[in-house]
Amino acid sequence: MSENLSSGTDDPLSDAEIQAYRQEINELDRTIIEAARRRSEISHLIGRTRKASGGTKLVYARETAILNQYRDALGPEGVPIANALLQLGRGRLGQ
């Protein structure tokens, strides 16, 4: 993530504070992206194991529990995050 973007303030002290906060957000974004990628890989492994043993590809009760967990922790915005993570577990990445 570029550090050259405007902080949205002309005040030097506030600017320095915002840049420091942004560094922390950049680290959190890397953590989230890395966890999402790893999550997707494991989901694919689960799907393959289950299919190879003659089971179902998805377990809806488990998906619903995950959706509720994200909603409970993050509020309404947790729902699109959980849905996208579940979709990543079915889709392209990690195949």
Add this chain to the structure above:
Amino acid sequence: MSENLSSGTDDPLSDAEIQAYRQEINELDRTIIEAARRRSEISHLIGRTRKASGGTKLVYARETAILNQYRDALGPEGVPIANALLQLGRGRLGQ
């Protein structure tokens, strides 16, 4: 996250493998949720600092860069994740 949910297979070996994978996914979900909550808190601090110094509440170039980062790393599913994280940074949590 409950560990009593069906793994979707009747094969004992596959079942044990799936339960172990799920444990790792549960840890990743805790990591993602915790990072999303912290991210939201910092976003609010940034918004407050910027407003207090007479700057704008949002910096759209920065939001667009974050959106592109998630899309580049995760594909199309990165977009709803980034949008929800950005919304969390404007909204309720951490206020």
